[in-house]
Amino acid sequence: MIRHSAQFLPSQPVAFTRYLNTTPVPPAQRQTILANPQFGAAFTDHMVGMDWDERQGWHNARVEPYGPIAMMPSAVVFHYGQEIFEGLKAYRHADGSIWTFRPQDNAKRFQRSAHRLSLPELPVDHFLASLKQIVDVDNEWVPGAEGQSLYLRPFMFGSEAFLGVRSAREARFHVIASPAGAYFRGGNDSVSIWVSDYYRRAGKGGTGSAKCGGNYAASLLPQGQALEHGCDQTLFLDTEGNVDECGSMNIVFVMSDGTVVTPESDTILPGITRESLLQLAEDRGMKVVRRSVSLAEWREGVASGSVREVFACGTAAVVIPIRELCGIDGGEEFREQQPRGELAQSLRDELVGIQMGRDDDRHGWLYRLDVD
Ligand code: PLP
Numbered sequence: 540m541i542r543h544s545a546q547f548l549p550s551q552p553v554a555f556t557r558y559l560n561t562t563p564v565p566p567a568q569r570q571t572i573l574a575n576p577q578f579g580a581a582f583t584d585h586m587v588g589m590d591w592d593e594r595q596g597w598h599n600a601r602v603e604p605y606g607p608i609a610m611m612p613s614a615v616v617f618h619y620g621q622e623i624f625e626g627l628k629a630y631r632h633a634d635g636s637i638w639t640f641r642p643q644d645n646a647k648r649f650q651r652s653a654h655r656l657s658l659p660e661l662p663v664d665h666f667l668a669s670l671k672q673i674v675d676v677d678n679e680w681v682p683g684a685e686g687q688s689l690y691l692r693p694f695m696f697g698s699e700a701f702l703g704v705r706s707a708r709e710a711r712f713h714v715i716a717s718p719a720g721a722y723f724r725g726g727n728d729s730v731s732i733w734v735s736d737y738y739r740r741a742g743k744g745g746t747g748s749a750k751c752g753g754n755y756a757a758s759l760l761p762q763g764q765a766l767e768h769g770c771d772q773t774l775f776l777d778t779e780g781n782v783d784e785c786g787s788m789n790i791v792f793v794m795s796d797g798t799v800v801t802p803e804s805d806t807i808l809p810g811i812t813r814e815s816l817l818q819l820a821e822d823r824g825m826k827v828v829r830r831s832v833s834l835a836e837w838r839e840g841v842a843s844g845s846v847r848e849v850f851a852c853g854t855a856a857v858v859i860p861i862r863e864l865c866g867i868d869g870g871e872e873f874r875e876q877q878p879r880g881e882l883a884q885s886l887r888d889e890l891v892g893i894q895m896g897r898d899d900d901r902h903g904w905l906y907r908l909d910v911d
């Protein structure tokens with residue numbers, strides 16, 4: 540059975556039952572974590588949960604202590620990887636209010652991912668209400684310093700205890716939250732990229748444009764190879780040698796004629812950060828083109844000067860210039876320095892300015908979380 544989009548179905552307002560954590564992280568320990576948040580290393584005191592089954596639909600919406608999830612060893616997710624997730628950030632503005640960025644787009648992407656992984660689609664208003672719940676109960680976990688945020692991780696998986704290969708008839712949705720600083724350990728200065736010449740992340744008609752755990756599982760071995768070669772991230776190509784994306788970021792090229800180019804295909808996750816940066820570039824009068832870019836065009840363009848700058852972008856990493864492109868070509872290793880341009884930094888500043896409430900949100904991208 541193919542489930543069709545639920546976004547057109549009316550959804551009932553969702554009421555959350557709250558079970559408070561009786562042993563929250565002591566305030567002093569929380570302050571220590573917030574003084575130097577890593578990425579994805581510490582978690583807040585609570586999480587959101589919601590259950591789904593064919594008979595009741597979404598039900599049992601709750602806020603509960605962050606902690607282990609009890610499931611049968613035969614649950615579908617452990618065997619067939621029926622799992623999807625999202626990633627977005629809550630920002631504390633100077634006046635103390637808490638906002639997030641384009642969450643409706645994450646909610647819709649979550650629905651598309653659910654559709655592809657044959658999971659039930661969560662109504663957009665349930666997704667948004669869940670974000671408000673976690674931020675309300677764990678308000679004190681939202682950092683306020685520049686470059687810091689509370690990373691919100693909604694995820695869903697097939698929880699039915701059944702080993703036949705078909706869509707689970709029971710699923711669970713959760714949101715966990717983690718104070719976040721820079722994604723890369725070295726900070727946000729720049730990254731070096733290793734081209735995965737053999738392993739691919741996705742294929743046409745596959746799950747590349749869905750945000751599902753399996754895509755990331757497939758990227759871990761090549762990501763290990765990138766690290767072995769002294770690089771920060773893996774670049775994935777399609778079967779024709781065109782640039783897809785990195786394991787957790789989209790790629791954007793700035794050409795010498797000022798055109799901004801980005802690859803688009805069903806093997807690439809359509810990033811909300813990239814979409815926003817392209818809009819900001821268009822607002823500056825720059826031409827944006829979505830087309831395939833081969834690795835050969837990239838390397839030759841850098842050599843000839845027709846590629847002025849290349850950067851990567853995503854929620855966790857924000858915007859990060861690529862300083863080095865490395866890989867194997869004809870059995871020989873290459874390490875090519877990339878030109879340093881100014882657009883990545885300038886777009887990053889503008890995006891962060893909007894997200895932190897300093898600059899005019901002229902596209903209406905911000906969404907307030909700390910109100911009903
Ligand atoms: N591509 C992949 C594979 C990702 O994991 C991410 C991060 O979520 C992105 C691109 C960027 O997407 P977004 O800007 O919506 O975070």
Ligand code: COI
Nearest residue numbers: 626627787853854855856
């Ligand atoms: C994000 O940028 O939100 C991601 O999901 C990337 C990575 C941490 C998986």
